[in-house]
Amino acid sequence: xxxxxxxxxxxxxxxxxxxxxxxxxxxxxxxxxxxxxxxxxxxxxxxxxxxxxxxxxxxxxxxxxxxxxxxxxxxxxxxxxxxxxxxxxxxxxxxxxxxxxxxxxxxxxxxxxxxxxxxxxxxxxxxxxxxxxxxxxxxxxxxxxxxxxxxxxxxxxxxxxxxxxxxxxxxxxxxxxxxxxxxx
Numbered sequence: 001x002x003x004x005x006x007x008x009x010x011x012x013x014x015x016x017x018x019x020x021x022x023x024x025x026x027x028x029x030x031x032x033x034x035x036x037x038x039x040x041x042x043x044x045x046x047x048x049x050x051x052x053x054x055x056x057x058x059x060x061x062x063x064x065x066x067x068x069x070x071x072x073x074x075x076x077x078x079x080x081x082x083x084x085x086x087x088x089x090x091x092x093x094x095x096x097x098x099x100x101x102x103x104x105x106x107x108x109x110x111x112x113x114x115x116x117x118x119x120x121x122x123x124x125x126x127x128x129x130x131x132x133x134x135x136x137x138x139x140x141x142x143x144x145x146x147x148x149x150x151x152x153x154x155x156x157x158x159x160x161x162x163x164x165x166x167x168x169x170x171x172x173x174x175x176x177x178x179x180x181x182x183x184x
Contacts (some may be wrong), residue, residue, distance in 0.1 A: 028132070042089075043088075045091055049141045049175060052131070052138050063078065091116060
């Protein structure tokens with residue numbers, strides 16, 4: 001029992017420390033760039049209400065900087081996949097945009113590959129870093145247009161006092177989120 005408690009505490013502290021770089025953000029304006037979706041290699045991250053575009057070169061540079069600082073153990077599958085992109089790679093976020101039950105049902109119903117799930121997991125914090133750095137373009141499914149102004153990220157509190165960063169459109173709908181920590 002004692003060993004289990006120690007293991008749980010290690011996992012929780014690792015997850016919280018992994019997101020500590022975002023803890024000082026309370027409210028920040030986002031400034032996306034315009035990405036040529038025809039002339040450049042792009043990565044499209046499809047969320048329920050948004051399509052987020054990233055340049056493959058920006059993602060590769062970010063992975064390289066993480067690997068230099070020894071923080072990118074699980075990113076090799078993503079990097080290998082990005083190296084093979086000819087024009088566009090589109091990944092649907094099946095993991096983080098749904099609750100546990102919906103996610104399990106969707107994954108089993110759609111027959112999603114293990115490789116796609118690994119890319120989803122690896123990309124979640126990289127996507128947040130690139131969005132915060134302004135290296136993205138976002139299309140709103142509800143507004144049916146590319147949104148270039150009045151985007152922001154705010155710290156929010158969810159169920160059971162879980163803090164997260166919420167990346168929001170001008171109409172206050174969320175296009176991306178990342179969990180930060182739980183309050184004790």
